[in-house]
Amino acid sequence: MEIKEIVQQIALVCDDKRAEDIIALDMHDVSLVADYFIICHGNNERQVQSIAREIKDKMDEIGIDVKRLEGFEQARWILVDVGDVVCHVFHKDERSYYNLERLWGDASRIPLEIGLEG
Template identity: 75%
Template sequence: MDSKERVQLIAKACDDKRADDIVALDMQEVSLVADYFLICHGSNERQVQAIARAIKESMDEADIHVKRMEGFEQARWILVDLDDVVCHIFHKDERNYYNLERLWGDATKVELQIAGNSR
């Protein structure tokens, strides 16, 4: 599975837990950190943790190793590192504050194939 397919799988896991405003950015031309960033948010700490768990379970089922997960206990900004894809799961208040989409404004948005993407 290539990194673009992995982004779609992660987006579906986020959508299954009703993550809001799921955005994928193609970082290949703007950063050496990862090929893609996936950014979403939940409305409370419990939902943010549920989204992170869903990503981990989805990756385990696909036999993809989660390199690292940071911020799970506080659930204000959880970073899930999958090497070529980095997923940022925010609490809605933190997302507005950090505004990664603006920070990485040079990155191209990736169209996601999920039903809830229009939420």
């Protein structure tokens, strides 16, 4: 599976779990940490955990190894590391505080095919 397909799959999972303000950033020119970041948020700890758990389950289902899942217990900022793609699942309050979109403002946004009525 190509990396952009993985980005899209993760974004779809986030959307299915009603994550809000889902964005994907192309990190190639701005960071060595990962090729892509996905950033989203949930409105409470249970939703944040549910989003992260579903990402892990979906990656397992399609044979992609989740290298790390950090912050799950506190559910304020869960980092799901899929290698070249890192998904940041925030609690709404933490997302506005850390504002990764501004921090990584030089990264270009990738259009996502989510929230489309079929």
